[in-house]
Amino acid sequence: MTAKILTHAVSRPPTPRVAWRRINPTIVIFLVLLAAICWISPLYRTAPGLMSLLQRASPVIILSAGQTFVLVTGGFDLSVGSLITLVVVACALITGGDGSLTWIALLAAYGIGLTVGLINGAIVAWGKVPSIITTLGMLLSVKGVAMLWSGGAPEGYLPVNLRYFGRYVWRHVPLIQRLPVAVVVLVGSLAVLVWLFHFTNFGRLLLMIGDNPRAAELSGVPVRRQRMLAFVISALAAVTAGILLGGFSGVSVDVGTGYELEATSAAVIGGVVLLGGEGSMTGAIFGGLTLYALFTLLNLIGFPEPLRVAVQGLILVAAAALTARRSGTRQ
């Protein structure tokens, strides 16, 4: 009897209201913010203006997409900010301004990322240490290594060909006129991440692990291996973001500070549920865009910089609360 009633409820064709609800609300919020930005500043009404917005947003978007792999399993990765710092410092010290060493520096950067991700993942998966503690410890350790290695106060800039990824802009591109290399890196990275997350067994199983790890384990999912790989992906995404950021800014031990929380905020704004089980790449990407658009807007209206962080905190909590409500109604 109950089954029949439920079947009926389920088989009802989706009403327009339901279809509307399936659109990620983050997309709408982003478009509203973008319209506001364009309204205030004529600069952003042009294709080059938008491209430059996208260029500067790309590290956060990549970070947020990578972090989502960990978040949907029910974990956190707080070490990505420090990892960015270490990557930038390592690139500076390895090259010493010599462009011919750039490829070695890049290889080393990804090697560092792989190592950090594997250690995070192994401690969480096999050591059964909560990920928030593990990666908090890793945040401190990685930052410590960066400071020790650089003697505490690294200076200068990366070689030009290493800054190319974050800074360089191709001009005279048809239609959009200017195409930043960072946007190409962004699109390439996202293609890989979206494929991994949505179109592979590995990615689909991450959501099941976040929803019910015990059910996943009893059905034969290699839960620990999957968890570890999620941290590796998050770390590799952080390395990519670090390489882009190294192009924008100078070398310092504060280059990556705070990015772990920006990435988490962005993912949560995009509807990724903390403690796991729900989330999508679309959400993570538009969450990153939304967060960056919001910062841009606050800048444009002359919002004091320190308050920006407070606003980010408010948004994080509000987005998490909203997502909890939405997921509650869907069950």
Place this chain on the structure above:
Amino acid sequence: MPNRNGTAAIGKAVDGTVLLSMQDVSKFFGSIQVLDTISFDVRAGEVHALCGENGAGKSTLMKILTGAFPVSSGRILLNGQEMRFVHPVEARAAGIGIIHQELSLLPHRTVAENILLGREPSRGGLVDRRRMVTEARDALARLGSAIPPEAPVASLSIAEQQVVEIAKAIATHARLLVFDEPTAPLDTVESAKLFRVIAELRSSGVGIVYISHRMREVFEIADRITVLKDGCGMGTFDAADATPDKVIRLMVGRPVSALFPPRSATTPGEALLTILGGGNAALHDIDLTLYAGQILGVAGLEGSGKTALARALVGDQRFTTGQITFRDGRPAPRSPREAVQRGIAYLSDDRKAEGLGLRQSLRDNASLALRALAAGLALPSIANRNPGRIDALFRDVEMRAADFGVAVGRLSGGNQQKVVFARWLATAPHLWVVAEPTRGIDVGAKATIYALLRRYADAGGAVVMVSSDLTEIIGASDRILVMSGGRILVELPAGSAESEIMAHAVHGPGQVAELVA
């Protein structure tokens, strides 16, 4: 006019007068009826035993009595006055106490603080500790107990804590006490003491409801016995007129319906798995052979080791001793993943905690085992590449949901269970280990699941079905094992009487003859 405030509703009941009367009580959860017009009464100064299998409705009936659930229909009269409790506090105020299986005392407080919790005597705004101790000592003395009121509860044995719990109830002038399986955590000596306390309470005019499925105790202590089965009352008797056998038959007896597909006539196939002396922390001396083509039913009470056996077979709680040999010569799987890779399916008895990702879609849940097998670097997602394969499985299990993209948490229990079955069908296992395969699901879904299991056995697979539902053990099994204390007590042939299985399960070895003979 129902008495809503309920204070002192129970006056001075004369021994033998009806204290409480539940008349035609029914209870629905949603559209599922769990109690069907049950009438039940308790007299002052009697012990009234309430018997029934797990899921018969005992707990629900008592939750209604103690105000935890509202009734759907029917009346509850206390001393002739109609009561409608909307909260356990009201029932307590009306003089109804319950001693739960899990004690609810605060371990770091003293005995006296626990007994008078929430009603601490005060003087000048401060707790009057001296009066508190005196009152607690009085309550304990009524039970013939000399537990010091100043002792912290954590320092007491379980049996002593139970006495404190009873003292807490009578200190609130409870005139009706419900004991829910009180002897489960006690040894024989402690149980005997408890019975003396209960006898004491009875002679002081308290009405007592005693829930247990230990026949020995019921017949030792009860004046009257009421049997419930599947939410229906099977009758109330004077204990003197009944026998354990009769009560057990009423608890379990019902003609096996047409739910079950016929057993195939073919003889069992080759041995799929042989266990000699298998054991771990929860299992001892397990000797067992599984044959292809057979459904093996495993019966037993909670804690009998039947679930532990299922978990050991799939490598979740491994065998630590004994010789386990599969047909291919390999030992027992060391992890659930290895079990899945070797074609063993495991259906947990706790669907929500161990079976499903409730927020994931039907398709994602049904693809879980397939994806797990393909995990690692085999990347293309099966369900994305070939949703038709999963959808065909849904048709196999007669899934009636039209949209396979919705979250599983929105389905009924029966449909949820079908999703789990679809998941395992996808991997074509040769051994199914299913625990409580039809718990909490509707009759239609039950029939589908029995048919699936039988079809799998007929196709040469083996099924181990662990269940507390004796109807299904009898109806679906080719062989029946009865477990108790982590051991296999006896193997019974298909179609054994339910009373015989129950007698083994309830009494353990050695006491069966006297009951079944």
